[in-house]
Amino acid sequence: MSEMEVDTAGPGKLVLGEQIVDRINELAAISETKEHLARIFLTPEHRLAADMILTWMRDAGMSAHLDAIGNVCGRYEGDRPGLPCLMLGSHYDTVRDAGKWDGPLGVITAISCVADLNRRGKRLPFAIEVVGFADEEGVRFASTLLGSRAVAGTFDESVLVGGDRDGISMRDALKTFGLDPDHIGAAARARRELLGYIELHIEQGPVLEAKNLPVGVVTAIAGATRMAARLTGMAGHAGTVPMALRRDALVGAAECISTIEEFCRTDENGLVGTVGYIQAMPGATNVIPGQVSFTIDIRAPTDMHRKRAVADIVRRIEAIAKGRKLALQLDVTHENRTVPCAPWLKVQIADAIAAEGFAPLELPSGAGHDGMAMIDIADVGMLFVRCRGGISHHPDEHVELADADAGARVLLRVIENFRAGENV
Ligand SMILES: [Zn+2]
16 A cells, blocks of 8 residues: 555545546537537637636635636645646647547546645645646647647747638637637746646557556657658550559559558657558549659657658658659658656656556657647646547547546646656
8 A cells, every 4th residue: 555645535436536537528518519529719618618627626626717818727725825836737629529538637637636635635835736728639720739838928829810610710719709819928827837747648549558557657749740742753544554664653652651651660769650641643543643642740759760760761752753753742741849758757757656556657649738838838747548449539539437547546646746846
């Protein structure tokens, strides 16, 4: 048994987990349609969900408010008022036809942990703040991490003029919601106010399940490079052009795709590469494809590793194009850096996992998270919770009650044993 007393959780009882699962279901009932879960930024559902979360925060003994971008923010004072905080959070917007755990699990678990401290009358030598970010997924407008960027003070005001699919600008949507687009700067927090940022999130991948572990320590949020490739050969009649005289762009693309897979599969340091889109022109059964466009998505746990891999892959694709006499156009369409989790936070999360009796497995996050924005004002730590089959962004997304409880117990332990590092 551990040295830490959690007197609300008797043997065999999953008190934290049960409350969390109940609230996950309550929040999931707030959706654009009954059939599919969709909770999109600055919609009536966003408002209802915010009100529900604010109530939970206040019930947990926190002061709570909606900030200038629509984030829900709760604060539980330390042993004296006005202390810097350990910030916990995740997002409460969803993709369309979403699962109910991606995002809300981190917000709800953090509130349950604070509620547990509050029930025991426990105050710590630092404040705890819980933030539910209003938009992480970027479904409505062509920009992601809107909530956490506002908190980090890196919100790009140029996105305010961009419209959603109905032509409503973000500026107008904020006004309709009751927020002032000219005051988003008020949501920004200063580095000196934060001791660190810790996010609990479902893994969205199959690693923890394969290792038979309920939780894991995240090492880094992987950076990504996305490229658009276009190979141009010569279209021709499928019956008359001999094989030796063809410049078939689709066969060239197929070779590129196999090469990318082979290259990434033989890497032992977490490199992943995906070709997720391809289009062949003219696209007819009896015509040799003259032009093919496809995308490439490359991710790795470190920027140096990713950049080296991208350079290698580009060289190989260039060689394939040359060998097949295809013209190649290759453009980088998106690039984001790797966000390493702070070693001192990884140690504290790993210690809490071990104290709960689980092996503290380290794993990278292939998906993006709010920590990518929060790194600008705080050191970042992340704790992953196992999800069934690694399925996410899908209605089949599922977390077992016992795993939700394990995640909460670990997070509570991290909070209670938290020692501030150097958040510089
Ligand atoms: Zn998420």
